[in-house]
Amino acid sequence: MIIIGIVAFVLFFYHSFSTSLEEEKKAQSKNFIESALGIIQHFHQLELSHKLTTTDAQKMAMRTLESATYGDDGYFWINDSQGKILVQPYMPNLVGLNMTNWADSTGKYIFKEFAREAKNGGGWVSYTWPKHNSATEYPKMSYVAHYPAWDWFIGTGLYLDDMKTNIFWAVFRTTGVLLFGFLIFIFTTFIIVNYFVHQLSELSVRDALTNLYTKRFLKEISPALLNHNKLTDHHLTVIFIDLDHFKSINDIHGHDNGDKVIKQVANVMVHNAKKSDYCMRYGGEEFVLIGFFKNEIDAIDMAEMIRHQVSEISFKNDEYEFNVTLSAGIALHNNQSDDSFEKTLKRADVKLYEAKIAGRDRVVL
Numbered sequence: 001m002i003i004i005g006i007v008a009f010v011l012f013f014y015h016s017f018s019t020s021l022e023e024e025k026k027a028q029s030k031n032f033i034e035s036a037l038g039i040i041q042h043f044h045q046l047e048l049s050h051k052l053t054t055t056d057a058q059k060m061a062m063r064t065l066e067s068a069t070y071g072d073d074g075y076f077w078i079n080d081s082q083g084k085i086l087v088q089p090y091m092p093n094l095v096g097l098n099m100t101n102w103a104d105s106t107g108k109y110i111f112k113e114f115a116r117e118a119k120n121g122g123g124w125v126s127y128t129w130p131k132h133n134s135a136t137e138y139p140k141m142s143y144v145a146h147y148p149a150w151d152w153f154i155g156t157g158l159y160l161d162d163m164k165t166n167i168f169w170a171v172f173r174t175t176g177v178l179l180f181g182f183l184i185f186i187f188t189t190f191i192i193v194n195y196f197v198h199q200l201s202e203l204s205v206r207d208a209l210t211n212l213y214t215k216r217f218l219k220e221i222s223p224a225l226l227n228h229n230k231l232t233d234h235h236l237t238v239i240f241i242d243l244d245h246f247k248s249i250n251d252i253h254g255h256d257n258g259d260k261v262i263k264q265v266a267n268v269m270v271h272n273a274k275k276s277d278y279c280m281r282y283g284g285e286e287f288v289l290i291g292f293f294k295n296e297i298d299a300i301d302m303a304e305m306i307r308h309q310v311s312e313i314s315f316k317n318d319e320y321e322f323n324v325t326l327s328a329g330i331a332l333h334n335n336q337s338d339d340s341f342e343k344t345l346k347r348a349d350v351k352l353y354e355a356k357i358a359g360r361d362r363v364v365l
């Protein structure tokens with residue numbers, strides 16, 4: 001769909017841009033002829049005011065227009081009323097020849113057409129004409145005008161194939177630049193949208209206080225965790241952590257200090273967890289660490305490390321320092337039975353409850 005859109009855009013752009021460039025080229029040619037008529041008129045005025053003789057005024061006008069080139073190879077030609085070529089800088093060897101009886105490759109008497117169109121107030125004549133060093137004739141268009149006082153015909157021409165080639169490359173370059181800009185725009189938009197979508201999805205699965213994953217994320221990844229569990233010889237393990245007597249900590253040290261404790265515990269978890277582990281804030285002061293452990297001992301070591309490090313932290317309220325303990329329950333997923341992730345999580349919760357009953361500040365498996 002996008003490719004069809006781009007192709008349609010390029011074709012439409014090519015058509016309208018090349019048409020307008022063609023019109024512009026033609027308008028330019030016409031303007032050049034009008035300027036050339038102005039130059040002729042200038043020398044004619046000098047003749048009328050007797051500053052120059054007719055011969056000198058015409059010679060100087062011819063010389064000026066002979067050297068007046070424009071664009072890549074634009075030039076003016078001048079014929080007198082008898083068809084004699086007075087100025088032809090593109091093919092100087094033709095100067096002095098009479099072209100009244102010259103017909104182009106299509107049989108058109110070129111000079112007759114020039115004279116007719118020019119005497120009608122100026123206009124375009126299509127014909128064929130050779131190029132430099134070539135006998136082959138190419139389609140050409142000339143804008144021709146008449147200067148009645150001297151009975152001169154002046155014109156300037158465009159080879160259609162050259163014009164079309166120039167226009168093609170101009171359109172090609174512009175289209176290329178536009179397409180490149182368009183692709184850069186699409187690419188940048190894609191990156192930005194992707195970034196924000198990622199940020200948004202992260203926001204919805206990250207806890208605002210601790211930046212740990214939320215319970216919702218746990219639900220999202222549990223199928224992937226079970227799949228991975230089938231592929232590894234390690235065991236999918238849930239470590240359920242709950243802070244001890246946290247209500248009292250809030251009551252005694254204030255809710256803000258309670259928040260600081262929650263943040264610190266989250267930091268300890270993240271600090272100890274392996275890169276492949278997931279640390280979550282399951283509820284208010286409840287946390288879950290999910291990882292793949294070689295055996296039960298490794299899981300206990302991890303939970304004990306977190307428990308120990310948290311118990312070592314000296315928290316400060318406005319007056320004195322205090323410590324916090326936590327309890328943890330561990331459960332390993334059982335591949336051989338009809339175990340589910342929810343059942344494993346539930347077993348870890350039961351073990352956590354046992355740790356609480358047994359006096360808190362401990363890990364139970």
Ligand SMILES: Nc1nc2c(ncn2[C@@H]2O[C@H](COP(=O)(O)OP(=O)(O)OP(=O)(O)O)[C@@H](O)[C@H]2O)c(=O)[nH]1
Nearest residue numbers: 242243244245246247248250255256258259284285
């Ligand atoms: N500061 C703070 N407190 C919270 C937050 N979320 C939950 N709590 C508090 O955590 C306390 C949890 O208390 P309980 O569920 O009774 O458990 P406990 O006091 O930790 O007792 P045990 O778990 O049995 O050791 C409640 O007082 C909640 O208000 C939080 O985001 N910030």
